[in-house]
Amino acid sequence: xxxxxxxxxxxxxxxxxxxxxxxxxxxxxxxxxxxxxxxxxxxxxxxxxxxxxxxxxxxxxxxxxxxxxxxxxxxxxxxxxxxxxxxxxxxxxxxxxxxxxxxxxxxxxxxxxxxxxxxxxxxxxxxxxxxxxxxxxxxxxxxxxxxxxxxxxxxxxxxxxxxxxxxxxxxxxxxxxxxxxxxxxxxxxxxxxxxxxxxxxxxxxxxxxxxxxxxxxxxxxxxxxxxxxxxxxxxxxxxxxxxxxxxxxxxxxxxxxxxxxxxxxxxxxxxxxxxxxxxxxxxxxxxxxxxxxxxxxxxxxxxxxxxxxxxxxxxxxxxxxxxxxxxxxxxxxxxxxxxxxxxxxxxxxxxxxxxxxxxxxxxxxxxxxxxxxxxxxxxxxxxxxxxxxxxxxxxxxxxxxxxxx
Numbered sequence: 247x248x249x250x251x252x253x254x255x256x257x258x259x260x261x262x263x264x265x266x267x268x269x270x271x272x273x274x275x276x277x278x279x280x281x282x283x284x285x286x287x288x289x290x291x292x293x294x295x296x297x298x299x300x301x302x303x304x305x306x307x308x309x310x311x312x313x314x315x316x317x318x319x320x321x322x323x324x325x326x327x328x329x330x331x332x333x334x335x336x337x338x339x340x341x342x343x344x345x346x347x348x349x350x351x352x353x354x355x356x357x358x359x360x361x362x363x364x365x366x367x368x369x370x371x372x373x374x375x376x377x378x379x380x381x382x383x384x385x386x387x388x389x390x391x392x393x394x395x396x397x398x399x400x401x402x403x404x405x406x407x408x409x410x411x412x413x414x415x416x417x418x419x420x421x422x423x424x425x426x427x428x429x430x431x432x433x434x435x436x437x438x439x440x441x442x443x444x445x446x447x448x449x450x451x452x453x454x455x456x457x458x459x460x461x462x463x464x465x466x467x468x469x470x471x472x473x474x475x476x477x478x479x480x481x482x483x484x485x486x487x488x489x490x491x492x493x494x495x496x497x498x499x500x501x502x503x504x505x506x507x508x509x510x511x512x513x514x515x516x517x518x519x520x521x522x523x524x525x526x527x528x529x530x531x532x533x534x535x536x537x538x539x540x541x542x543x544x545x546x547x548x549x550x551x552x553x554x555x556x557x558x559x560x561x562x563x564x565x566x567x568x569x570x571x572x573x574x575x576x577x578x579x580x581x582x583x584x585x586x587x588x589x590x591x592x593x594x595x596x597x598x599x600x601x602x603x604x605x606x607x608x609x610x611x612x613x614x615x616x617x618x619x620x621x622x623x624x625x626x627x628x629x630x631x632x633x634x635x636x637x638x639x640x641x642x643x644x645x646x647x648x649x650x651x
Contacts, residue, residue, distance in 0.1 A: 299410075301533045302377040307432035307501030310443070316498065319446060323458050325500030328400050328429035329375040330448045330456065330493055333384055333407075333421075335392035336369075372449035372493030373397065373421065374502060375430050381536065382421040383528055384492030385507055386412045389419050397423050400456055411535030414640075415475035415543075417507055418528060419492075420535045431494060434501035436524035439463055439480060447484040447506055447520070449493025459485035461518075463503075468521060469603055473508050476607055479521040480504045486520035495522040504528070544612035545638035547578020548585065552602055561590050562626050568592040569602045571622075583633040585622065592628070593621035610638065 371388030375381070382397065389395050395407040407421040443463045451457050461484030468479040482495060486506050495504040504522030534541045550569040551557075558566040571589045574581045585591075591599060595618055599605045612618060614637035622629050 299536050301537050302379060302381045304377060304529060304532075305430060305432040307434045307497075307499070309438060310434065310497050310499060310501070312440075312443075315444065319444075319458075319460065319498055322496060322498050322500035323446065323448070326431050326446075326494055326496045326502070327448055327456060327458070329431040330400070331373045331375060331382060332398040332450045332456070333371045333373045333382075333388055333492060334369075334396040334398070335371065335389045335394070336396075337391050337393045370450065370453050370489045371491045372489065372506070374492070374494045374505065375423075375428050376433065376502070376532065378428055378430055380423045380425065380428060381410070381532065382407065382423060383505055383532060384419050384421060385505065386414050386417045386419045388492045389421070390414075395421060397421065399425075399429075401429075411539050411541075413531050413535065413541045416523065416527065416531055416541070417474050418505065418523060418531045418535075420532055431496070431502045432500070433525045433529055434497055434503050436480065436503055436526045439466055439497075439503055439524070441465060444498045445482045445484050445503060446496050446498075447482065447486050447490060447493065448496065449486070449490030449506060451485075451487035451489040453489055461485070464519075466524075471508075471521070473521065476610065477603070478524055478527055478607075479507070480524055482520050482522060483518040484520065485518075501525075502528075540640065542614065543610035543638040544614055544616070544618075544635040545579065546609060546633065547575040547580045547636060548591070549573030549575075550591070550602055550606075553590070561623060563590070563623075568599045568623075569605070579633050579636040583620075583631050585620075585631065585633075586624070588624070590623040591620060592623060595619055609635070 369388070369392075371384060373382045373384035373388070376383050389409060390412070395409065396404060397407045398404045403425060405423050405425055407423050410420040410422050412419040441463050445461055445463050447459045447461070449457065461482050463480060464483050465481040468481050469477040471477055471479065473479075480495065480503065484495065486509050490506050491508075493506045494502055495506050497503050502525050504524050505528050506520065506522050508521045510517070510519040510521075531541055549572045551572040553563075553566045553568055553570060555566050557570060558564075561570075568590050571580070571585060571587055571591055573587055574585055593599065594605055594609065597608075609618075612635050614635050616635045618633050618635050620631045620633055622631055
């Protein structure tokens with residue numbers, strides 16, 4: 247009997263030992279997430295003096311009426327569609343005159359005098375005219391790196407556009423065109439958008455011509471998508487396809503709700519998950535790019551690492567709140583305030599940090615030069631620090647796992 251019991255127990259004990267070793271070697275199998283690697287801090291860009299511009303005059307749309315829905319949205323489309331433009335951006339690249347010229351064997355006979363010729367690469371997107379003095383909102387990725395930008399209106403007029411400014415961190419850009427009697431779109435208060443509202447997307451998908459698709463608002467306040475540094479997306483199932491980027495997402499009365507920006511897709515086409523930058527955020531960035539030439543955001547000069555339950559225990563915290571300061575930029579605001587790598591940032595201006603991205607957005611809204619009280623933990627002890635907020639430098643274009651329409 248004893249031998250039979252041992253023969254049953256031995257496989258069970260061996261299985262427990264193997265499971266413990268697997269959990270030790272691969273902690274993610276137990277639900278634990280390894281620390282997130284952070285991108286290196288950007289270099290500080292020096293402000294460039296520029297000509298001052300007055301803020302553009304924007305038409306404010308009346309609050310949306312949520313009475314019985316109409317049978318047709320033709321009137322809303324007729325109000326908004328003339329202000330939605332096609333954007334053709336082009337850049338010049340060098341290419342070898344013959345494929346063999348790129349071969350090192352043939353290249354050694356020519357040295358640096360390889361014959362080459364220029365060719366033009368073109369991309370297609372959309373934009374929205376938001377003021378009668380010619381300002382056009384579009385996406386940064388639509389015109390990024392372009393040598394020439396052409397804007398085509400629905401009425402058949404075409405013109406070249408000037409880039410007033412771009413903001414890679416929100417993926418917005420402002421163009422200016424010189425034409426008379428421009429159609430404009432009114433901007434809604436995107437804070438009043440509700441899940442379930444009807445939404446229509448207007449753009450130029452695949453270059454087939456201006457197209458309108460319909461859906462609803464699927465969600466608001468979408469973030470943590472890895473698309474942009476600052477995210478507050480409106481999600482919609484209105485079909486958004488390549489060529490729709492920078493186009494308009496409108497409400498049933500023809501007012502601008504957001505700027506269509508990105509989609510999640512396995513095929514490259516619409517699968518019912520599209521994202522638009524809210525009209526309120528677009529308006530704020532438009533005004534700063536026009537009047538300042540750049541978007542001014544508050545900045546601490548730290549590299550933050552997301553807090554995990556394991557890190558929280560190591561710092562003596564009961565809950566995984568706050569962020570770990572993984573790096574401090576030399577002579578940045580945090581460095582001058584005495585913060586060090588390994589400090590845990592718990593509170594900003596008396597508000598606990600529960601979400602690192604939300605805290606980043608809150609800090610960005612603080613004017614550079616303002617004094618900001620912080621609560622940090624160092625060596626297990628809380629400390630109060632007063633920091634002078636700096637201006638966030640312009641980073642390189644963010645990259646994400648998205649598909650840009």
